[in-house]
Amino acid sequence: MTTDGPPAAQNPAGLRERKKLATRQALSWAALRLAQERGLEHVRIEDIAAEAGVSPRTFNNYFANKYEAIVSRHVDRVRQSAGALRERPAAEPLWDAVRHVALAPFATADSSPDPQWTAGVRLLLAEPALQGELMKAGADANRAFAAAVAERTGTDADRDVYPNLVAAAVLAAQQVASDRWLHTEPPVALLPLVREALDLLLAGLPDPTGG
Structure with a gap:
């Protein structure tokens, strides 16, 4: 029997951060779901806040606009992967660790x-305003993952090509898989597509023709 106290007593700051992350994710998911159902132009911040069970003021504490809320899911996912990469065993080969956290x-x-969901998301991603926000989010995500790679490899994310190239390649593999997931008919599961893309990358992208 353990004598440790409850998690909240041990680390109140950690609990607060988890609650903040849960609220952020709930708002992001609500924004995406409503935009997919109604069309982006018909969704207000008040609608997103109500869907997530919080006030519009709370929404504004997390996001500047609905576009940022929608794409934050991508940035948060990559930041979580970056954090997980830092926690992988030091003796584990880099690319084994990268594959694990990226999957x-x-x-x-x-x-x-x-x-109907994928069709709605396709229309949503065609919105110019959202495309601009996605570009910003992609840059933020790349920096976050590159920093984790740099720490693990003893390189400098601000000066060295290597950590930035690793991050860009991994995020590109995830993006290609997501694009295939959105456009494949009939629909297929996303996980096998991400796994295939990462495995091809880790294999050095061998020529599929055998040449």
């Missing part, structure tokens, strides 16, 4: 999606 966020994406 982990998709572990539950092992079933085919609703075709």
